[in-house]
Amino acid sequence: MPAGFALPHRGWLFDLDGTVYRGEALIPGADDAIAALRAAGRRVAFLSNKPLQTRADYARKLTRLGIETGEDDVINSSLVLARHLARLDGGAPVFVIGEPPLIAELRAHGFEVRGDHRVRWVVIAFDRTFDYAKLNTALQAVRQGARLIATNPDRTCPTEDGEIPDCAGMTAAVEAVTGRTVEVIVGKPSPIILEVALARLGVSARDCVIVGDRLETDIVMGKRLGLATVLVLTGITHAGDARIADTAPDLVVSSIRDLVR
């Protein structure tokens, strides 16, 4: 008997950490759920705000955990930033507060990544190598007219050892010393990342589901653009969270596994 699904939609977007896996461990049944969706002809892609790994890294991790995935099925904030900036100012010289995978993605999209302030854009990301010298280069760039764009708005990133500072720390430092506000943040809950994902799946918003563990990003963004929204309780949000009723996802399931009947 073929599997039945909780929702009839053709496109399925899955958040990664807290939804498909937690750290290095697959959420039990995630592999079977994804396999069943694919076998039924549903289109599946994965969404992440993290610019720390390449899409190929995420694809390899998913494959290693039992969900065979190519890098084109992974949409992260690095890719989305590079695509969005390519439309705004293709090939521009940029200074990057970010790690090598983001720099590689920008170079692959034709940007001139520079180490000094003679740029048209300062790209701000989650950067574990952030330091005063980078902050100063960003300031000098802005004083000469450079504009600001960032990958994601997250304050902290959960890791197996606890939360660590995320992109909001770098963004706030640059905004404070320059007196400017970042013009665009492409990651969740921005519609920009969702539009890239829908284009990848080739489905409309109303024919797509987003499945995630964070109310303020995955669910809020999905509702705003008219997707069906599914909250899983395997990540940061717990069943007793009063905000669940306020945010009102279309479906709340204890795990990704419950999407397949």
Add this chain to the structure above:
Amino acid sequence: MPAGFALPHRGWLFDLDGTVYRGEALIPGADDAIAALRAAGRRVAFLSNKPLQTRADYARKLTRLGIETGEDDVINSSLVLARHLARLDGGAPVFVIGEPPLIAELRAHGFEVRGDHRVRWVVIAFDRTFDYAKLNTALQAVRQGARLIATNPDRTCPTEDGEIPDCAGMTAAVEAVTGRTVEVIVGKPSPIILEVALARLGVSARDCVIVGDRLETDIVMGKRLGLATVLVLTGITHAGDARIADTAPDLVVSSIRDLVR
């Protein structure tokens, strides 16, 4: 004939950079003006928001430029922070986002300066060695209950090579990732630094003048506490600045030299 002064007050507080010197160059006549005030029995001290040098460093610099000064006549944000925190939580373990002169001042005041997050306070300052590891330690400390205090609110610091990021950058990064607001900023325009200065001079606010080049710190703070205020035009504020009329210093002079007739 003895010198005449623009104002009759007994206490005189001088901002340093932009008022007494600019970078390594004395403002012409500053040495004579200070010498005349001292010769007439006026009490003189110097105020700086910068925690990058020790008070002894500032005293040596002033002496080298022709204004003989002991370190007790210099009040900077490091000293004021150490004194203020000593009253709030004397001897507490602290983590410092700051440079060695601030750390030395805190140790001299009896604080246990630690390199990890097991502290009761995170001290935030202008720190040219700021990096992600420090930001992360601050986050972990706050998550375990540590409180936040900062030296100064300045966005940027003018140098001979242009403006560079100041304490506001470090403060904003910590506030963004922790979700907390710094409880106390001791430097100008806080009344805290002014109270330490008045105590040092042994004069009341109404018997004291503050002389500085910044409307939003020197002049605003002086007016708020009832000091006489003198704006000099040798620093960041120029004669045509529309904010001069709004802030309304008691006296505007082109240079510190004009204080002595």
